[in-house]
Amino acid sequence: MGQVRWADLEARGRAAGLDVVAATTAEPFDDARQILEERRAAGLNGSMQFTYRKPERSTQPERTLPGVRTLIAGATSYHRDLPPAPDGVGPLARVARYVWADDQDRLLAGLQAVCDALVEAGHRACVVSDQNHLVDRPVAERAGLGWFGKNANLLLPGRGSWYLLGTVLTDLELSEIDGVPEGRHVADGCGTCERCRPACPTGAIVAPGTVDARRCLSWSLQVTGSFPRDQRVALGDRLYGCDDCQEVCPPNRLERRRAAPGGSGVAVALGRPEKAWVPVLGVLAASDQELLDRHGRWYIPNRDPRYLRRNALVVLGNVGDGTDPVVRAALTRALSGSDALLRAHAVWSARRLGCDDLLVDLADDPDPEVQAELAAPVAPRGTA
Structure with a gap:
């Protein structure tokens, strides 16, 4: 050898x-x-x-x-x-770095x-x-x-x-x-800093170094079934991933300064800047194959694009304009669709945007999740 x-x-x-x-x-x-x-x-x-x-x-x-x-x-x-400034029209969703x-x-x-x-x-x-x-x-x-x-x-x-x-x-x-270097243990560098813990939108960092996956937005975006109702407002405009606990971390902020012009670090090429933002209505309008072609590198539960649409409907409820005819049309399509999971999330989004008039035809919807969404309290956008 x-x-x-x-x-x-x-x-x-x-x-x-x-x-x-x-x-x-x-x-x-x-x-x-x-x-x-x-x-x-x-x-x-x-x-x-x-x-x-x-x-x-x-x-x-x-x-x-x-x-x-x-x-x-x-x-x-x-x-x-x-992230670069959004370049597009209509409601946009953020994607993790x-x-x-x-x-x-x-x-x-x-x-x-x-x-x-x-x-x-x-x-x-x-x-x-x-x-x-x-x-x-x-x-x-x-x-x-x-x-x-x-x-x-x-x-x-x-x-x-x-x-x-x-x-x-x-x-x-x-x-x-x-010539292999001798391995060495790197001492804890966090000290008394705990900026990441209060920065988590859902309080998922339950103890230093311990994350409750059930509360982590990054994981909730990747699970099957309904998106947790108590995390929907906290999701904001995130369609995939969450960087909040890293954004506030001092070593990461230092790295940003090092990589800036004149710094001593080396910034990574941005790649395709448009990947930082995704048009929400585009996700709802695209076919399964189009969504897989665009976002197939992401972890999508069961490789089923319905979960991208589910997430997009929650984001739409947080960033959409309920008076916009295009937004209302997208909600109407989801509310009348054959997928009960998406109908249920469209109910939440419509109620969040003050579009309760779109829900009249769902009073007799046979799906229990749809009925649960119709009955559950929803904080109108701007109040929570």
Whole structure:
């Protein structure tokens, strides 16, 4: 087998898309397993299965690559400045930064470049990122990339949390990599700061480093069934994801200043700025295939575009104009459609916008969820 030099692995990974690379050993993540099991027992994961489904697997690298000896953690930045000014007409919805451009492709390309170098040297290796197979954040924390912030994100010293994470697993012993830096633990950098906790629109950060997925808007936008009624006003104009707890984080604000003209940082190319905003009425009018073509890279429950429309109807109730004929027409279509889930959310949106006159024909709707929405109190827009 050929010699493996850390400098070569790092260079190949960075050239292909990684911003930071570090290595660590592959022992089981027993602490992470205990945390996952405790939070699952407390119901904090809600319906989220990601790494919660089988903690005994996601915390044991050996289950993914038998004989694994080393984990190489990679991180790719998706830092960007504030969203560009909306460019469009009609109600618009916000989209979280990590899907403004195809940064996941850069991360995977960088990880694969490291993996390929290891395979070329005669070792077994594989790539895992954003999957149920392995807990990427504990891997990165053990490798010394950063510390866990009070918002549960991994914070890289001097860089913040605008990073996608992934791992290369290999059977190569860590000690056999020439020049690999000695792993180090990154001390907590949050101190007494708790800005992220009150910034969460729904109070989902229930304790430092602990997020209740049932209250997290990012997760609620990705679950099946009805969008939680008590979170709809808090959703505001968000169609996909929520960046609020990261926006207020001081290291992230520092990174924004570093990446500004004259700063010492390097800003990530914005990609396609129009991805920061999505026309709400366009989502409601598009066909299933059009929605998948436009937003298929997002996590859409069961790959069913009805959930994008569900989310758009909630956003419409928060940002729409009930006197606008185009908005009223969109509500009328949803209220008369065959999908009871969408009819129910259109009821909430119509009532929120003061369009109760559109609901007359629903008095005898057979769906219990529609009837529940007709009976539930709704705060008109402008009052809550």
